[in-house]
Amino acid sequence: MPPEVLSAPLIVEFPFTRSTGPVLGAFLTGLRERVVLGARGSDGRVLCPPAEYDPVTAEELTELVPLGQLGTVTTWAWNERPRPYQPLDTPFAWVLVRLDGADTALLHALDAPRHAVRTGMRVAIRWADERSGAITDIACFEPAPNAGAPGDSHRAEGSAA
Amino acid sequence: MTTAAELLAGIPELAGVEPVTRVTIPARLEYTYSPGSAQTRFLTALPDKRLLAERCPRCTRVYVPPRGACPTCGIAATEQLELPHTGTVTTFCIVNIAAKGLDVEVPYCYAYVLLDGANVGLHARIGDTPYADVRIGQRVEAVWNEQRLGPSLASISHFRPTGEPDADPESYRRWM
Amino acid sequence: MSGTDHLDAPTGLRDVAVVAFAQSSHTRRTDQLSEVELLMPVLHDVLKQTGLTANRIGFTCSGSSDYLAGRAFSFTMALDGVGAWPPISESHVEMDGAWALYEAWVKLQTGEADTALVYSYGKSSPGSVRDVLTRQLDPYTLAPLWPDSVALAALQARALIDAGHTDERRLAETAVRSRRAATANPHAQLRGSADVEELLRQPYEVEPLRRHDCPPISDGAAAVILAAGDSARALHVNPAWIRGIDHRIEAHQPGVRDLTESPSTRLAATAAGAFDAPFDAAELHAPFTAQEIVLRRALDLGDGVPVNPSGGPLAANPVMAAGLIRIGEAAALIHRGEARRVLAHATSGPCLQQNLVAVLEGAAGTEGGAR
Numbered sequence: 001m002p003p004e005v006l007s008a009p010l011i012v013e014f015p016f017t018r019s020t021g022p023v024l025g026a027f028l029t030g031l032r033e034r035v036v037l038g039a040r041g042s043d044g045r046v047l048c049p050p051a052e053y054d055p056v057t058a059e060e061l062t063e064l065v066p067l068g069q070l071g072t073v074t075t076w077a078w079n080e081r082p083r084p085y086q087p088l089d090t091p092f093a094w095v096l097v098r099l100d101g102a103d104t105a106l107l108h109a110l111d112a113p114r115h116a117v118r119t120g121m122r123v124a125i126r127w128a129d130e131r132s133g134a135i136t137d138i139a140c141f142e143p144a145p146n147a148g149a150p151g152d153s154h155r156a157e158g159s160a161a
Numbered sequence: 162m163t164t165a166a167e168l169l170a171g172i173p174e175l176a177g178v179e180p181v182t183r184v185t186i187p188a189r190l191e192y193t194y195s196p197g198s199a200q201t202r203f204l205t206a207l208p209d210k211r212l213l214a215e216r217c218p219r220c221t222r223v224y225v226p227p228r229g230a231c232p233t234c235g236i237a238a239t240e241q242l243e244l245p246h247t248g249t250v251t252t253f254c255i256v257n258i259a260a261k262g263l264d265v266e267v268p269y270c271y272a273y274v275l276l277d278g279a280n281v282g283l284h285a286r287i288g289d290t291p292y293a294d295v296r297i298g299q300r301v302e303a304v305w306n307e308q309r310l311g312p313s314l315a316s317i318s319h320f321r322p323t324g325e326p327d328a329d330p331e332s333y334r335r336w337m
Numbered sequence: 338m339s340g341t342d343h344l345d346a347p348t349g350l351r352d353v354a355v356v357a358f359a360q361s362s363h364t365r366r367t368d369q370l371s372e373v374e375l376l377m378p379v380l381h382d383v384l385k386q387t388g389l390t391a392n393r394i395g396f397t398c399s400g401s402s403d404y405l406a407g408r409a410f411s412f413t414m415a416l417d418g419v420g421a422w423p424p425i426s427e428s429h430v431e432m433d434g435a436w437a438l439y440e441a442w443v444k445l446q447t448g449e450a451d452t453a454l455v456y457s458y459g460k461s462s463p464g465s466v467r468d469v470l471t472r473q474l475d476p477y478t479l480a481p482l483w484p485d486s487v488a489l490a491a492l493q494a495r496a497l498i499d500a501g502h503t504d505e506r507r508l509a510e511t512a513v514r515s516r517r518a519a520t521a522n523p524h525a526q527l528r529g530s531a532d533v534e535e536l537l538r539q540p541y542e543v544e545p546l547r548r549h550d551c552p553p554i555s556d557g558a559a560a561v562i563l564a565a566g567d568s569a570r571a572l573h574v575n576p577a578w579i580r581g582i583d584h585r586i587e588a589h590q591p592g593v594r595d596l597t598e599s600p601s602t603r604l605a606a607t608a609a610g611a612f613d614a615p616f617d618a619a620e621l622h623a624p625f626t627a628q629e630i631v632l633r634r635a636l637d638l639g640d641g642v643p644v645n646p647s648g649g650p651l652a653a654n655p656v657m658a659a660g661l662i663r664i665g666e667a668a669a670l671i672h673r674g675e676a677r678r679v680l681a682h683a684t685s686g687p688c689l690q691q692n693l694v695a696v697l698e699g700a701a702g703t704e705g706g707a708r
C-alpha cells in the first residue's frame with residue numbers, strides 16, 4: 001500500500017507594481033481626490049471605468065469627464081458570506097452601478113440591507129477614509145439619501161465633487 | 162502619447178494634482194500542495210536516508226527524484242529501486258547572489274550530481290572543499306543533515322568529495 | 338460511406354475531424370496524483386483508440402492554467418506524460434483546451450501536420466478556484482475587489498431574471514436535467530439530482546444562485562486527436578468532421594456588456610455555419626445554469642434540441658478542460674452513431690466573455706437522435 005500522500009501549505013504572492021498609463025492613472029488620481037472620471041467614446045457614450053481605447057474605433061481616448069457621486073444599480077447579487085479580501089466583511093450586495101453621467105456600469109459592493117436592494121435602486125459612493133489611488137478608494141456604495149425620490153439623481157449630478 | 166497629468170489638466174477639480182502613475186495591489190493565493198504518489202514515495206524515504214528512484218520499463222532510464230512518468234517514453238516509470246549515496250558532478254556553478262527567501266550563505270557551489278545508477282542529475286550543493294577544486298567528473302557523496310531529517314530534500318545538507326579518482330567521462334557523458 | 342470524400346470546402350479548407358476522445362473520471366480531489374499522473378492515463382487512452390504513438394503525432398497542443406494549482410510552468414511537467422523525445426512539435430495555451438484544439442486545427446489547415454494531439458487538465462483542488470479565478474480579471478478596477486466566479490455569474494443571472502428570460506425555477510430545472518442526464522456518463526462527478534422543489538428549498542450561494550446552479554469543483558483531464566482528410570478516414574470509421582469553428586471575444590468589463598446577450602457566441606456560430614442546418618444535439622460550456630439560457634438564445638436552440646446529454650459542466654467542471662470536453666462529447670455522439678450534426682461550445686473569461694463554437698458532422702446516413 002502506498003504511503004499516505006504528503007501535502008504542504010503553498011502560498012503564492014503577487015506583489016507587482018503596475019504602471020497605470022494616462023487614462024487609468026487619471027481615473028485613479030480622481031478616486032484619490034474623490035472624483036470619478038469617465039472616458040467619452042467616439043459614439044458619445046461615457047465609459048466608467050474608463051477605457052483607454054475606443055470600443056468601436058480603437059482610437060486612443062483622451063476626453064475624461066467627471067461623473068456624479070450617485071448612480072443606479074443595473075444588476076445585483078446578494079453575498080451572504082463574504083470571502084477573503086472582498087470589500088466588506090459583513091453581508092453585502094455585489095452591484096453594477098451606472099453612475100450619473102455614465103453609460104456603462106462599474107462593479108463594486110453595496111452596503112445595504114438585503115430587503116432594500118433592487119435593480120434600479122439609487123446608490124451613493126462611500127469613500128474610504130484613506131485613499132491612495134486605487135479602486136478600493138471607493139469603500140463601497142450605500143443607499144442614496146432620499147433614495148427613490150425622482151429628481152434626486154439630477155440634482156446630484158454636477159454637484160458631485 | 163498623452164500623460165495622466167495632461168488629461169487631468171482639463172478637469173478643474175483635478176488640475177495640478179499629483180497624478181497616480183503606479184499602483185501596487187498585492188494578491189495572495191493559498192494552496193495545499195500535494196506532490197502526487199511518486200514524489201511522495203521519494204520524499205517519505207528521505208528521513209531514513211534512502212534515495213528512491215524509478216526505472217522506465219521501456220528505455221530503462223532511471224529517474225531521481227521520480228515523477229511517475231518517463232518523459233522520454235511518456236509511460237509510467239513503474240519499477241522502483243534504491244540508489245547509493247554516491248555520484249558524479251556533471252556540471253556546477255558558484256552562486257554569489259543570495260536568492261530571496263533561501264537560507265543559504267553565499268557564495269555556494271550549486272551542482273548536478275549524477276547518482277550512481279541514475280540517468281538524470283540531482284540538484285545539490287557541493288561543500289567541505291574549496292570551490293576552486295570542484296570539477297566535472299568529481300566523485301561525491303551525500304552528507305545528511307542530521308538535525309533536519311524529514312520528507313524534504315533539505316535532509317541532504319550537501320555532497321562532499323569522496324577522494325576517489327574522477328569518473329570516466331564515458332560513464333556520465335550522455336547524462337550531462 | 339463516401340459522403341466525406343466530397344465535403345464541400347468553399348473556403349479551400351482541409352477537412353479535419355475529431356477521431357478520438359478520452360477523459361478522466363472527474364472528482365473533487367486527486368491528492369494522490371500529480372498533474373502528470375492525472376493526465377497520463379487519458380493520453381494513453383486516446384492514443385490507444387487510434388493506434389498512434391506520440392512520436393507519430395504531427396502536432397501536440399495543450400491548455401491549462403498554472404494559477405489553479407499554484408505551480409508555475411506545470412505544463413512542462415505535464416509533457417512528461419506525452420513522451421516528448423526526440424523533440425516534438427508542441428505548443429501550449431493558458432486557456433481552456435478548446436482553444437488548444439483551435440490552434441491545432443489551424444496547424445492542420447497549414448498542411449504542416451496531418452494529425453494533432455490536444456489535451457488539457459485542471460486540478461482545482463489545491464486552491465480555492467472561486468478566488469483563484471479573480472486573478473483573471475482587470476487588475477486595476479476588478480481584481481482588487483476579489484469578485485469571485487459565483488458572484489459574477491450571479492450578477493449575470495439577476496440580469497436575465499430582471500429581463501424576464503428565466504426564473505429560479507427554470508434554472509433549477511436546468512440543473513436537474515443536466516445532472517440526471519449525467520447518470521449515463523461514467524466520467525461525470527455529479528450523477529443524479531434531487532427534484533426541483535427540493536432544490537428550491539436550499540439556501541442561496543450568492544443570490545439568485547443556489548449551490549445547484551453552480552458547477553462542481555473538479556479535478557480532471559481530457560484529450561482529443563484531430564486528423565485531416567485521409568488520415569482521419571484511416572483512423573476512424575466515422576470521423577466527427579469539424580465543418581466550422583470560430584471564436585470571438587467581447588469587452589472584459591461586465592458593466593460594458595448586456596449580460597443577457599452573447600453576441601460573441603452568435604458571431605462565432607454564424608462564422609462556423611451553425612445556422613445552416615438544425616442540430617441533433619448541443620454540448621454547451623455553461624458552468625452556471627443561467628449561462629445555458631444566454632447561450633440557447635444566442636444559438637437559437639429551442640427545447641427540441643437536446644443540450645448537454647453528457648450532463649455538461651454542471652455535472653463535471655475541470656477548469657481548463659471542460660470546454661475541450663464539450664467538443665469531445667459532441668464528437669463521441671457522432672462516433673457512436675447517436676447523432677449526425679452536433680454543436681460544441683466552449684467559453685472563457687467572466688460571464689461568457691469569450692466563446693468558441695464548433696460544428697461537428699458525421700457522414701450522411703448516420704442520422705440519429707441524442708435523446
Ligand SMILES: [Zn+2]
Pocket residue numbers: 217218219220221222231232233234235
Ligand atoms: Zn522511457
